[in-house]
Amino acid sequence: MNIGQAAEASGVSAKMIRYYEQTALISPAARTDAGYRTYSDDDVHTLRFIRRARDLGFTVEGIAELLSLWRDRSRQSADVKEMALGHVAALRRKIAELEGMAATLQTLAECCSGDNRPDCPILKDLATGTPAVDELAPRRFGVPGEFEAVRPGAKRRALRRSESDAHR
Structure with missing residues (x-):
């Protein structure tokens, strides 16, 4: 599928898909002979993962770490839990700051x-x-x-x- 179709299927804008490629959050897309990007179902699945992580407030760096853990089948769930709880603590600090403001x-x-x-x-x-x-x-x-x-x-x-x- 092309970038527009991948954007629609994943809920991530074409601009953000290009940004995620540029920052190496996702692998560069395959290209047609004419130079158009093409995306697979696996690429769209990864983009959905990224979208969900962004919706939960993770930074690009945090998402990169989550993607690494997601792809590593020998990971320990404790590592993922520790990261999630660290993010919860950061969100609670931010909520307290916003409530103060x-x-x-x-x-x-x-x-x-x-x-x-x-x-x-x-x-x-x-x-x-x-x-x-x-x-x-x-x-x-x-x-x-x-x-x-x-x-x-x-x-x-x-x-x-x-x-x-x-x-x-």
Whole structure:
């Protein structure tokens, strides 16, 4: 089958198939006399394996190692299990990082009044790199919808701003 048919049968784009060949993740395809790539059912099976491993978040290097283990009939399943559990641990670390990012952004959004004033704790945080999530515990200061970062003097500044807004 040609590269388009192999792509459709495996769920891997033609571009990615070429990339996997280029990076030696798969063997170079056989070529017709006209120079077109041809793929066998075994090639498509390998491409499906790669697609599934990518869907599970393995890197190209990890997939190369998995392919090596898959092709080695004398392998020990313990080696595959160890690799899978290592990947699980890496995924859990990444999930924790993403949850931390989401919590920080949520808290920053809660600290932003979202009004027509230019003061924005979200942009301030992006510009300065501070504060951390635990410093941003959202607090209400007597004005419905008013949130401020918890820092020394933050409550005082929020109250002064609220009072000055009320006098305008």
